[in-house]
Amino acid sequence: MNLWEFLESKGQEYAPFDPRRAHRIYAKLAPKLHIENLKVIHLVGTNGKGSTGRFIALGLMQQGYKVLHFSSPHLWHFRERFFTHTGEVCDQTLQQAHEFLQQQDFVNEASYFEYATFLALYIAQGDDFLVLEAGLGGEFDSTSVIDSDLSVFTPIGFDHKDFLGTSIESIAGTKLRVMGKNVIMAPQHYRQCVSIAYEIAKDYHARIFALECIKSQTQYDVQYEKFCLTFGLQNTLDSSFWQGYVDYVSRYHLAEFLAQNLLVASFALQFFGIKIDFLTLPALNLHGRCxxxxxxxxxxxxxxxxxxxxxxxxxxxxxxxxxxxxxxxxxxxxxxxxxxxxxxxxxxxxxxxxxxxxxxxxxxxxxxxxxxxxxxxxxxxxxxxxxxxxxxxxxxxxxxxxxxxxxxxxxxxxxx
Known part of the structure; x- marks a missing residue:
């Protein structure tokens, strides 16, 4: 059957639930993929993953990198989940990825979302970056099967309580335990999320930068210095950066939370030595984000x-x-x-x-x-x-x- 018939047969996006299934499948699939040089930016959180990930992708594309931004859910068509430096992938590319996966009989037990993740890994072969957005949540999510070069945690809140727990502590723990060795954390409404993140980072021997809410040039300068110290980066503070950011926010009438997501994206890019040119950065191209x-x-x-x-x-x-x-x-x-x-x-x-x-x-x-x-x-x-x-x-x-x-x-x- 073709991809669309196959996805239809899968039913609900996350059911039936098996937290180890994606890891079992990936262990067998990984040797068949050519993604050794792929840099992975893993986005996990409750809110803001889509816009933060897209800003990261746009910043990478601006510098000429080959990028796949995998996100969910889609509004109209499944291909919206796979945004590349050439736009949304075409149906032919998705079908080709599907035909490859169908040659591996062990992949068929994957859920809808897990299968989408494996499609993304196939399509990202040959790219420079994969911006990988988690679905349901951290350690239970199929996007956690691959090691990340950078983990970006967007604001964590209450959602999917049946899977993740009923307290903010349990939800945060489940999401944060997927962190890699380098972590950027967006400003959090629930401050205990930051404390939990530092505890886990200590156990994992990970480097973590927890971003505070930034509303001025002075606050940005302080945060940027802390960011450089955390990751051992050279401080190349550019006084024009903040004004360019402010002008971009004004030009596209970004809501405050989108402006903060853009800042988080800018720090993620600077981790890789990439600075956004706000004069030529395109507008956010995701529907329904304010x-x-x-x-x-x-x-x-x-x-x-x-x-x-x-x-x-x-x-x-x-x-x-x-x-x-x-x-x-x-x-x-x-x-x-x-x-x-x-x-x-x-x-x-x-x-x-x-x-x-x-x-x-x-x-x-x-x-x-x-x-x-x-x-x-x-x-x-x-x-x-x-x-x-x-x-x-x-x-x-x-x-x-x-x-x-x-x-x-x-x-x-x-x-x-």
Whole structure:
């Protein structure tokens, strides 16, 4: 069967769960791959992996390196997960990788996501860098089968509790135990994550740089000196770097959390002796990461309290005291009550976006009960009722973002 039929037969992305399966498969597959000279940047965390990884990839491509950025999930097509220096891989390349894997009968037991990881390893042959984004989480994730040259930990929060644990300590431990010998850690909302990281780094004899939140040239200079000391790098501080960064953030209207992700990416690149040229760095090319579709329409993927806090900050900054219409839906395993409680002061009304044929979506009765409990006015989403005089935030799962963009593009095509 072809790749698409094979993936369809796999069902859910992470089921059935076996924490050692990917390692067993990779032990047999590794000798058949030619990735000895591939530098691997492993991204692990709860939030910000996609944008941080893409900024890293764009910075590498800017310097002429051959790169594969493997990310998940996708909005519309599976090939979105494989972004290279020439753009998204084509279906033919994916099918070729699939045919190679099908020659190894031991690979067939892999789950959907594990199989995607092995496709990425095959496609990355001959590249300079693989920017490898974890899926479910650290030590239980198929992306952990390969040793990394640099581990980058984005903000860690609550998600996938069934797999990772119900406390921030257990979640952080599971993710952080995958660290390699060189570690960059993004600013963390939960400070205990940093303490746990240092404890694990000590056991692993790893070098770790925990980045603090940076909002000024002075703070950057201090952090950069600490970074160089951690990894034994020459301090080549460039006074123009900070201004270039500030101008880029302003030029593309980056939200604060995206600006921080860009800084994390810049440190990851400087670990390899690469500095971003902000004058020619392209805009972030990932949909749904605090994306403005129009001056009155903001689109953002979010699935936990940390995402809601970041969105709350963006709403406060851009809409001031005005309340917005929140177009929303999500999955049943998310912290829906906590998320909506955080956003409630800024919600004029919630429009429920329809998600059909997806067993993970929260039951309508359950969502309505939460809205009633919080006292949030609601109705069903109707695109035709959107007007230029009101402000909208489309927020929730990747399915919501993809579904809204489908409608948005269809309507624009009819207008044009």
């Amino acid at each position: 994306e403005w579709l129009a001056p009155h329409i903001l689109l953002d993927v979010g699935h936990n309290q940390e995402c809601a806090r970041a969105l709350k900050s963006v709403i406060e900054q851009n809409f001031k005291q005005r309340r917005v219409i929140l177009v929303y839906n999500t999955y049943s395993d998310k912290e829906v009550h906590c998320i909506l409680e955080l956003l409630k002061p800024h919600i004029q009304e919630l429009w429920i976006f329809p998600l059909t044929h997806n067993p993970r979506v929260i039951a309508r009765d359950e969502l309505l009960a939460i809205l009633e409990d919080l006292g949030i006015a609601y109705r069903d989403f109707v695109f035709e009722d959107m007007t230029d005089s009101k402000e909208y935030v489309i927020f929730g799962s990747f399915s919501v973002v993809a579904g809204f963009l489908d409608i948005w593009r269809e309507k624009l095509c009819k207008i044009n």
